[in-house]
Amino acid sequence: MAVTVTVLPDGRRLEVPQGMLLLDVVAEAGQPVEAVCAGAGTCGKCRIRVKGSCSPVTEDEQAALSPAELAEGVRLACRAAAAGDCEVEVLSPLVKGHPRILTDADMPDFRREPRVARAVWDVPPQGGAADLALLGVTPPDADLAAVRETALALRGRFGPATAVLYEGREVLEVQAGEGLAGLFGMAVDLGTTTIAAWLMDLEKGQEVARASALNPQVVHGGDVISRLTHAVEGGGLEELHRELVRVFNLLTAELARQAGVHPHRIYHLVVAANSTMQHFLLRVDPTGLSRAPFRPAFRESPRLRARDLGLALNPGAVVELVPGIAGFVGGDTVAAVLATGQDRTTKATCLLDLGTNGEIVAGWRGRLVACSTAAGPAFEGARISQGMRGDKGAIEAIRIDGQVHLKVIGDAPPAGICGSGLIDAGAELARVGVLDETGRVRSPEECRDFLPPAVLGRLVPGEAGTWSFVLAPAGIARSGRPVLLTQKDVRELQSAKGAIVAGARLALAYLGLEEAQLDEVILAGAFGTYVRPAAAAAVGLIPMAPEERIRSAGNAAGAGARMFLLSRSEARRARDIARRTEHLDLANHPDFVEQFMTGMYFPRVGPAGPPETSPKEA
């Protein structure tokens, strides 16, 4: 039997078989929901609100949702099925129109020199010259598709003809007449966890829309290693590729909808991504990346059009990847260097591009050296027991005085902790003495002397004799259960920061720099955008750098991708950065383990007594 499901917010109606899982219904309606656990019922992300006839609430949903949520009709899309006609509202869509994750780095000033441009010719009624030659395009720049398209567009007609050309040579589209309206480009920051996309008007050099999405590959694991394993040992390359193409197409549709532009008016796509994502997007075997010496199959973008990948832009759209440096220092890092201008200063700088992986670039006197660390996805909320992305309900900052003060995204009931909240919590808990120098969560017994009672009461027993800290008590939490920071969460934080600190120190040493000489530390990346510089310094993520020398560059990879898209000379500059940046292999570095261990420690530990100063307002 077929039933009718209306999917909000778009309001699209679908006839589906009775009993169809709503996770599949909303995907078919083109409004997929986030589903980190791929329908295992464990992540609790795929929230929808259902009105009408729906299957009974399952045990998994009772565990994942609060009584208040259940009373409002909130369900998990991976557990609820259409029993009859119903209306479904997607609460956490995979693709978001104006996401917080994109809070941008401004792009610095640069010359707008789009490489895609329009050209109008007059095809004369006489003369036997070939159509393409009339357009000033000759092989080998003309490819088969260009010849086919030109022939179809002109079909022996004369009069004005319009072509969209890349670098004045390659034909992207040809139409009879002068009717082509609008040239747009799309810049994407393709991260392991999140994907951010911008639609740019190439002629005006301006942004016209933005959107973001969860990388749907998170179902195969949070980090690139698990994805590589899935691709290389699990034969999953094709699947990983298709997942990216599908979400790119959803993002394109969202951007086009926002701007009121047909996707075929998008002629240029620039993607900043790490090497693993580059391989997946292009469906290139990534085996070389999965074993020493971790060699990518390519660092510079091959010749590529949208049709080659099945991307729903103009079929002839030029697709370019920002070139990378090495197996684990990809185009996203190059884009970040481009946007922050680290290649143009003679100052001693250190860029920490912190996303699911941590990439570090040190620069001094015209030299650049890059390395990558397996920082893990802790900063994006993965592997943290109640971790979450920086969405509504995420604890993003914490301040402890007599009480515990939280800052929650969207001023909503706390639902979990995001990366910047994790750093903040680590910094504050170390400062007030809940954590010892090694990162151990002290027992209430040990803290009794110096913690105020309201804070002391937050320590509760955790697993295997450890203690957890209650960030948000059950009464104010969204799920009705407390939001905790466990000992294991602290260890994840320590491991991530240990790797970053070790990488930064070794990169600086490679250039002959000492930490104290640093003129500037630049925080970038999905996570780097939100962390408070003071907290980063406090937790020891940025050793020896005083707060005033730390600046946040926001989503620098995204800014770099847009610059690469909008400017020939910036694209050239990116290629130059990719070629001249030296690569430091941490995996084989003799000093790495020692630096990693040292970096795990908390720097300013208060083993006794109340804090000497109050932290600034978060």
Added chain:
Amino acid sequence: MAVTVTVLPDGRRLEVPQGMLLLDVVAEAGQPVEAVCAGAGTCGKCRIRVKGSCSPVTEDEQAALSPAELAEGVRLACRAAAAGDCEVEVLSPLVKGHPRILTDADMPDFRREPRVARAVWDVPPQGGAADLALLGVTPPDADLAAVRETALALRGRFGPATAVLYEGREVLEVQAGEGLAGLFGMAVDLGTTTIAAWLMDLEKGQEVARASALNPQVVHGGDVISRLTHAVEGGGLEELHRELVRVFNLLTAELARQAGVHPHRIYHLVVAANSTMQHFLLRVDPTGLSRAPFRPAFRESPRLRARDLGLALNPGAVVELVPGIAGFVGGDTVAAVLATGQDRTTKATCLLDLGTNGEIVAGWRGRLVACSTAAGPAFEGARISQGMRGDKGAIEAIRIDGQVHLKVIGDAPPAGICGSGLIDAGAELARVGVLDETGRVRSPEECRDFLPPAVLGRLVPGEAGTWSFVLAPAGIARSGRPVLLTQKDVRELQSAKGAIVAGARLALAYLGLEEAQLDEVILAGAFGTYVRPAAAAAVGLIPMAPEERIRSAGNAAGAGARMFLLSRSEARRARDIARRTEHLDLANHPDFVEQFMTGMYFPRVGPAGPPETSPKEA
């Protein structure tokens, strides 16, 4: 019910449904038979010999086949079906291994400089350079397929790796190790009626196999105009394209079989074809060619690989078309100029490239001018009542003294007349006075005074009060019925030669040349190969040129295609010829009609009396 059919000569066995047409059975067995009329039962070409259980002989077969043939079990594949188990021998295969049609022009001396070559690199166990960069290949020369292939071949391994590169830049294939054996290229002369193909060893610069086939598009009409109509008005472009790809793949298989080479070892394909065939092969809309000013969508070959067309060579094989000059002067003409060296002489020359169309190139003092004439496919046996290709049984020469002497290909019973036979017949019949100056076949009454009785007796009544000439009487003819030359056949010959003569005269005039100044007339093309220069002169095909200045260049387009394949500098020379040859548009030339009318006349007419001299032995 399924029955078993064994298809000879290959001996392949197929299980097919009872009642399946043998035309389809042999095609499915990969040994398709010629079928000019596409199964209409009218062309009589699709002869097979059947042993075993077959459907009864039809009326069409009784009309098309002689009693002797029927007694031998010869059938038409388009009319015979498998009634039970049987053995089928294909008598006239679509693809032929060593066809007469290819009797070659020798290639002149030239430097062998293949553009496809092998390169071996050593991939070091250390270092993070990208695989493709290790092979010395960088974008934009690297395309997506190259990156994918390299990644799959190397998969992070180290040690020797072998690449096949085009011009040292573009990757055609990559393999781990040094195991690649043999580099081959294929040259094709793609004609409107016939297709000739050569397999060349690129490293040795030598031919290793040759084959030919009927252009399967003949079912849509004999000339390019009917094919263009089918493509443009009948929506048949896709079909015309697929027919070419299919026959190319059959030719490839035949060449590979002969040479004992895997088709994946073929890395380079060069095709010499007229503009219409170029458009069909590449599936490019040919509307521009079908209406004034007859503009091709391309003249130079776009960037193209075998996989783009579904050609069964190495998927990365480079596909190149010899560039053309104008809508009806294509790459085949350029290849013919290349092979005959017409671009390198300061002499006054005229190249007649006579196939289904007639292309003419006049050259003098470094200038070249080309034009095309709608000569029609008369010279390839089409539109001639008993015309046929130059296969076994075709009358290729005729000599008349007291008797009529025939030369028949393969010394077989005469089955029809081919192009060179048509010219010869026209020349001889005009010489002895059977034809008057205007091409009218005289009645026996008019010829009684000067024709010997044995020849006079050959004149028989034709349609509508005209007379036909019996070339071969019923008693010696294959079908048991006489082979005739009708008045209509003579008119077809006149029309073809009138167009060629007009084109040649106007091309010479364009260069300021008079016919008498001609140093050399070069006959080329499928037909030009076989015509006797003396007969061509006698019939007035080559006005004013004495026999000794006429030379036959054979299949010059095929020779040019092989030179283009084997040599970078010859390919460059071909591009230069294509660019600098001027084009003369005959359709709009004020003097064309007059020259055409004049050219239709026979030059040396014997209105009375016996011939003054005997013709030389044919």
